[in-house]
Amino acid sequence: GQNIDQPTEMTATEGAIVQINCTYQTSGFNGLFWYQQHAGEAPTFLSYNVLDGLEEKGRFSSFLSRSKGYSYLLLKELQMKDSASYLCAVRAAPNSGYSTLTFGKGTMLLVSP
Amino acid sequence: NAGVTQTPKFRILKIGQSMTLQCAQDMNHNYMYWYRQDPGMGLKLIYYSVGAGITDKGEVPNGYNVSRSTTEDFPLRLELAAPSQTSVYFCASKGERQYFGPGTRLTVT
Numbered sequence: 001g002q003n004i005d006q007p008t009e010m011t012a013t014e015g016a017i018v019q020i021n022c023t024y025q026t027s028g029f030n031g032l033f034w035y036q037q038h039a040g041e042a043p044t045f046l047s048y049n050v051l052d053g054l055e056e057k058g059r060f061s062s063f064l065s066r067s068k069g070y071s072y073l074l075l076k077e078l079q080m081k082d083s084a085s086y087l088c089a090v091r092a093a094p095n096s097g098y099s100t101l102t103f104g105k106g107t108m109l110l111v112s113p
Numbered sequence: 114n115a116g117v118t119q120t121p122k123f124r125i126l127k128i129g130q131s132m133t134l135q136c137a138q139d140m141n142h143n144y145m146y147w148y149r150q151d152p153g154m155g156l157k158l159i160y161y162s163v164g165a166g167i168t169d170k171g172e173v174p175n176g177y178n179v180s181r182s183t184t185e186d187f188p189l190r191l192e193l194a195a196p197s198q199t200s201v202y203f204c205a206s207k208g209e210r211q212y213f214g215p216g217t218r219l220t221v222t
Contacts, residue, residue, distance in 0.1 A: 008153075033210065042203060042213035043156070087155065098163050100146070100171065101211065105155040 002026040004104035006088050011110045012078055020073045020107045022088035030093035033101065034062050034073045037085045046086075047073070075109075083111045115139050117214035119204050125220045126194040134189040134217050136204030144207035145187040146171075147179065149200040150216075156203065162187055194221045 003025045012018040024032070031050040035043035049055055049064035049071060061074040075082055085106040091099050120135045138145065143164045148156040158171030162181040176198060178190040187206075191198060199221045204214040 042215050044213070045210045048210060089156075098144075098161070098169070100158055100161060102158075102172075103148075103156040105153060 002090060002092060002102040004088055004090055004102060006086075006104045006107045008105070009108045009110070011112065014078055014080060014111055014113050016078050017074065017076050018078060018109065020075070020086050020088075020109065022071045022073070022104060024069050024071070024088070024090045024104075026069075026090055026092050026102075028093035029066060029090065030099050031091040032062075032064055032071050033089040033091070034060075034071075035087040035089065035103075037087060037106065039084070043087055078111050080111050080113070083109060085109070117204055117206050117212050119202075119214035119217050121217060122215065123218045125222065126191075128194060128196065128221060130194050131190070131192050132194070132219075134191075134202055134204075134219075136187045136189065136214060137185050138187075138204075138206040138212075138214075139185065140206060140208060140212070141184060142206035142208050142212075143184065145181070146205045146207070146211065147177070147187070147189045148203045148205065149173065149198075150203060151200050159189065159202075191219075196221050 006022045034046040037043040047062035054063045059076045064071045087106045088104040089101040117138045146161045147159040157173045160179040162168045202217045205211040
């Protein structure tokens with residue numbers, strides 16, 4: 001089975017930096033995804049890590065440590081529009097069948113002026 | 114490209130009624146998925162398909178059925194609606210990453 005943990009809520013100020021952590025336990029690992037979801041909307045893809053290290057994409061970066069079962073999403077120069085839920089998802093490498101994503105419960109980020 | 118489309122956007126059902134949630138994608142993806150999202154509970158996989166004619170159960174399949182007769186379409190069927198099926202339903206398809214449809218908000222009363 002798989003277990004994914006991330007904080008329920010975080011708050012930050014416009015212009016600041018925030019780090020959203022995700023820890024996971026899985027019987028097999030084949031990649032970690034971060035999605036952003038604004039209220040009432042569908043999730044949209046932010047980042048993908050399959051090897052250890054940092055992936056940077058504009059104001060957003062994602063880090064992965066497979067040995068620690070740990071990832072974080074780093075958001076820099078926060079803007080009001082970054083207020084959203086951030087979903088961590090793990091893709092397992094199954095012994096048989098096809099790999100699917102397991103999602104964490106999401107971290108609601110509130111950016112204040 | 115329209116991407117992933119879902120209909121309807123909203124629906125209210127009475128207990129025991131049945132309905133089909135429609136999902137279509139125009140990206141020629143083989144993989145398609147149905148999730149439900151309850152408040153504070155994240156996305157739970159209901160069913161998925163790896164190609165036309167092939168479907169498999171996810172984490173929470175009870176009370177639902179699917180079919181995949183074409184690459185484009187992946188409808189989700191609720192046969193006997195129950196209040197526990199009140200949720201937001203998202204369909205997704207996968208190329209390199211999963212692309213989500215806009216969702217269907219279903220209320221069963």
